[in-house]
Amino acid sequence: MKGCWEDITKHYPNTELDYFVVMPNHVHGIIIISSVVETGHAPSLQMQTPTLGNMIGSFKSAATKHIHEQDEKHFSWQSRFYDRIIRNERELHTIQHYIEQNPLRWELESDNETLEL
Numbered sequence: 285m286k287g288c289w290e291d292i293t294k295h296y297p298n299t300e301l302d303y304f305v306v307m308p309n310h311v312h313g314i315i316i317i318s319s320v321v322e323t324g325h326a327p328s329l330q331m332q333t334p335t336l337g338n339m340i341g342s343f344k345s346a347a348t349k350h351i352h353e354q355d356e357k358h359f360s361w362q363s364r365f366y367d368r369i370i371r372n373e374r375e376l377h378t379i380q381h382y383i384e385q386n387p388l389r390w391e392l393e394s395d396n397e398t399l400e401l
Contacts, residue, residue: 288347289313296339302376303383307390310362312383314370315339340365 286306292315293299304313315336344361351359370376 285311285347285350288343288350291346292339292343295342296334298333299339303380305383305386307386312386314376314379314383336367340367 289304289306289311293301298318300316302314302316304311348359370379
């Protein structure tokens with residue numbers, strides 16, 4: 285699944301990946317979406333910018349295919365995802381810290397089910 289996450293920038297060149305962690309049954313990550321560059325052509329000829337929902341849907345699809353190929357036939361995603369616009373450096377650092385610490389918190393919680401991805 286990590287490879288599918290890293291491939292986001294190959295499919296969406298206006299993106300960068302910041303902190304991320306693949307957990308046993310979910311993913312936390314920061315996707316930086318840069319502005320669309322004007323081409324000088326008529327707006328109708330410019331490519332549409334994919335939404336974050338498009339990007340996450342594509343990632344989930346690719347990761348699901350990979351997971352099912354590993355004989356995890358019962359794997360499925362929750363139907364939605366949680367997103368947040370990071371508005372400043374303080375929020376960015378807070379979320380980066382949360383992502384970095386998430387595996388440690390997972391280990392401390394004994395009732396988590398694990399699915400090796």
